[in-house]
Amino acid sequence: MPALDDLRVLDLTRVLGGPYCTMLLADLGADVVKIEPPGGDFVRDTPPFHQDDDSFGGYFQSVNRGKRSLELDFTDEADRADFLSLVEEADVVVENYRVGTMEKFDLEYERLAAINPQLVYASMRGFGDPRTGPSPKQHEPAFDLVAQALGGVMHLTGQEDSPPTKVGFGVGDIFTGTLHAVNILAALHYRERTGVGQYVDTAMYDAMVSLAERTVYQYSYTGEVPKRQGNSHPTLYPYNAYEATDGYVVIAALGDRHWHALCEAMDRPGWIVEYPSAQDRLESRDELHAEITAWVAERTVDDVTDTLSPAVPCGPVQTIEDIYESEHIRCREMLVEAPLANGEETVTIAGTPIKMTKTPPRPNGRAPLLDEHRDELLDDPEDPIERIRMDGRSSHVGLSDGGSNDD
Template structure:
């Protein structure tokens, strides 16, 4: 296998999004990822449709698009961990792997002998990453956590949406499951840090990662705004709390994003917009002044931008190196020449659909080519292969496990 992590094996007991997103990144980077699923059912997201992947005849398959988004590059095996023989299989696989990912409720795997303490006894070097809603400790540790509720609890929805007092005001969640996705990305970095630690010391460890912790951590400048000022930031629509103008502005035929990041860019914008007197006014000449004067300045800017269509603004501002961009739907995103030039869409061979498209990993390595040969697997596609190659089970043993519903 290609990729910088080709020497690592990952046993993935996670499902839904945060854990699978982490293991997909690890797979993209070359790790061998074994996805463990329930016999006959699989990851819940296989049924989270429509839309579903269609086969060569145009009929819906058993796999929803949601599942496809987070499971590229993995090998799927089905094991019933509620059965003792299923637990034994997972324990044996854990001795062959470097990393184990799981997102069961706190204590949920202990009764199966698959908790960290049990697995560590079998493989002291294992890196065991536990993803939960609220972490292994604290008053909420036993609660289930899902992305939408975490966006609310973690403050993101207080920052997202139309400002209070305007039509349509109220909290909004982000259009993708960002708490899950960011937890997955933190899991990747945490796992790789633990790999480095193990390479130096020979010591494995458990990683305790919570959706709520993650959501609070990546509030970034907004969290720091509160900690510095003692005042909770409020929803500002598309506007930025610390930069002006930095928001969607109206053109004569729609909207575009204007992202003026410094005073020199503001002067250039004003020259194009015919607002030279604004740029020369000390009340608006610095970003700090513009933030203070937001309510009086933004309407002036919006009256100017409405005089021309969005395409005109994008052409003129881009030529002057003033950051701006269109507000694209996804059809427009994937038709964008830059997105196409960067090869952001992968087309992989799929055993049922013939071909399946997914979005490639955005990381490019100069010396470690990535291999995207494995499409999101069908349920249990690799059960026999993994049991044969990693556990040396023969055909009769595997047939008996299938007969008894263990795999």
């Protein structure tokens, strides 16, 4: 029995952050109904596409797996009525529109809560909602790049002599989406104890400041603005990436035990006495860095990791091709196969990092075609979520694990 298989989530989100949040809930067993505007979530048309099926691209498949789709036009009175009929029995509504958008359709939180007082209404925006705290920026749009820039993440990312650099993946979306799922689950726990729903809100700007928490206390303690340091750490050493003959390897010998093991592996026993404390090593980071860099440069990545592991925390800088070949990834089921909407092929998508012993989550089927589930959601008198609540069993079909097919 999946942990959330008695919950229905009405998902009005688009693009990445909101869909990633509701994907986590779907992986945990919730019945997530993706309510899409006319034409659908525009990410459906974002490449790459599989050569045998252009129903939607890999971007949409990855973060919308296991959901059902219903196309509704909120400018249409009948469609708004259909939405409200779903709200009556829903547990959660999630949306990531700009402030005031739902009010334009008379579908704001207060209206929905009057219909269903147990509803958890969760908004995810760039700059939050006035209900949880006003901001002069709340009517501005925001995407991942904007959130990373404003929240201090870009300022601290990159080499010291390079321009500010965004994190390669959409952490402004994905980290916010993850926090939003936590927000929703906390509100559901409160509802379980009180019988009362509430409005919850997670802002991308806020989430990036939380992600960059180190800069907050550094500035408070020192009065200095932290600078970019590439792959190194401002207060710890050794903690960096080093170039080997065939790639890069990271070494993080932070504790004394790790440091002693590194000195012995490098045949530098004198360093143990010469640099006995973390502060000593930090103050001498330049000369130590030159020595460690030279030592690694003469070896392959495998030579370095075989010599240091497991006594010293280290690892290769892997490509996605390396990850596909990783035994750890296979054992942990972090690559799963999703069927195409049309055709017999499957594609590989990321599995779930959330692991549980009693109610293990797993991606539940492919992403939906636009409006694929209209009949069962609006016309079927024996709704699957009601059957779930009656007998405690999920009706989802799971994905296969492992696999290494090309997307």
